[in-house]
Amino acid sequence: MSNSTASAFSSLDTAALDRQTEVPDEHPVTFEQIWNETHKKVSIGWIRQNGYKRICLQFPDDYLPHSNAISTCLQTALASDECKIFILADTTYGSCCVDEIAAAHVEADSVIHFGNACRSKASRLPVLYLYPVLPLQLPKVLQQLAALQPECEEREVYVYLDIGYQHLCEQQPPSAELADGEDTLFSQVREVLRPKKLYIEVYPPPAEDTAESKQQATESSAERICIFIGGDNQRFANLSLTTTALQWHILDGATATLSAKNPLTAQYIRRRYYYIEKCKDAQTLGLIVATLSAVGYLDVVTRLQTMAKSRGVKTQLISVGRINPAKLANFLEIDCFVLIGCPFNNMYNSKEYYKPIVSVFEAEMALNPAWHMKYPEAYVTDFKQLLPEGRSFLSFDADAVQVQDVSLVSGRMRGATGSGDDAVETASNTVATQAKMALMTTDTGLTFEDRTWQGLDPMLGQTEPAKLQQGLSGIPIKYSHD
Secondary structure, three states: OOOOHOOEEEEOOOOHHHOOOOOOOOOOOOHHHHHHHHHHHHHHHHHHHOOEEEEEEEEEEEHHHHHHHHHHHHHHHOOOOEEEEEEEEOOOOOOOOOOOHHHHOOOOOOOEEOOOOOOOOOOOOOOEEEEOOOOOOOHHHHHHHHHHHHHHHHOOEEEEOHHHHHHHHHHHHOOOOHHHHOOOOHHHHHHHHOOOOEEEEOOOOOOOHHHHHHHHHHHHHOOOOEEEEEOOHHHHHHHHHHHHOOOOEEOOOOEEEEEEOOOOOOHHHHHHHHHHHHHHHHOEEEEEEEOEEEEEEHHHHHHHHHHHHHHHOOEEEEEEOOOHHHHHHHOOOOOOEEEEOOOHHHHHHHOOOOOOOEEHHHEEEEHOOOOOOOOOOOOOOOHHHOOOOOOOOOOOOOHOOOOEOOOOOOOEEEEOOOOOHHHHHHHHHHEEOOOOOOEEEEOOOHHHOOOOOOOOOOOOOOOOOOOOOOOEEEEEOOOOOO
């Protein structure tokens, strides 16, 4: 086998050393920003209070230079407790998700998660989240916010604090009445903006407040103004897509610059609806499981398989860890992929991939007839909201699936082939051209038999059996025959 052919099925031994880490497009953090006396006190108290003995420290790629110092600090402080500290330097799916799979390899009983977190509810291990403490030049921030006063006056205003600025939320009072006469973040922002109502929240919210916050975000008026104190990152994209607002503003805490941005634009909607139509055209769906810890992912897999089967669409369950174009290019027979992961992993534009990738919500809109001609109030990135107890749940009725319809992408007829009726199957997979009135069969996807390479030919019964030979023995540094 040639070197070019072998490289398609295996990696070089130096690939792990040459691989580039996924460093986010944000300002780098220092050791003092991600680990201070407060972090140390909270971590030690949490470990001792619960009696944990094997603790995993999970870091994103840009925190790894400081991981050893933090681990040593904790190990020294917990020396009398006989605790063992482990560092998770490479996550299975994404750095925002708690990697319970890697933690299970060392039989850990708890995880301390640093940095960006989606706060998806873990199902196996207790988790402590530690966020960085980033400085904020409050006078410059208030000066920038003053420009929004005409827009925010007599309106509801929501201010969301990114993970680096959540420590500022401790300065605000629990209610607006207690803010009078106090020099707090809440009172200063309210004095500058003069809104009808002001809310300051952290994002992502704590696990116990997630359901309440999402319900509040849905019921709130669409005429409100939302301000995100942080960077133009994945967290802002997730929040702004799922929360209705008249206008979104980003206030970069590092540079104290203010900008207006609404990700849910007409261009974005058109692109996502194009992927939804591609999902409707698919004959084979690949269900990518990008989480093994989030609660409810198995229920979502079952639901998608049920809806796809009713339309005569085949499904394949895939688990390949952190996805990339090279991995998914191996599944040639799959027409569209559905990513089942945390809310922060649902934002794929599929530009670099050979086949489109849709979220669970977009697959739901494509496969569930209840979403036909129904425009959602907000985008749904958390797949648990599509389950029976979620706020965006719509029941699935297999009898309501259309037998035939027309693809808006290719203009061809398509239909549900799961009924077993050969006449329906033939009619749904053929189309008559207007020029010559000749029948043309649509491509049902590349099957295994159509591939140019199908693996090594075993030639069973056509070759002589090999002779038994003495194998290698010894240890890797010296074998017995050397």
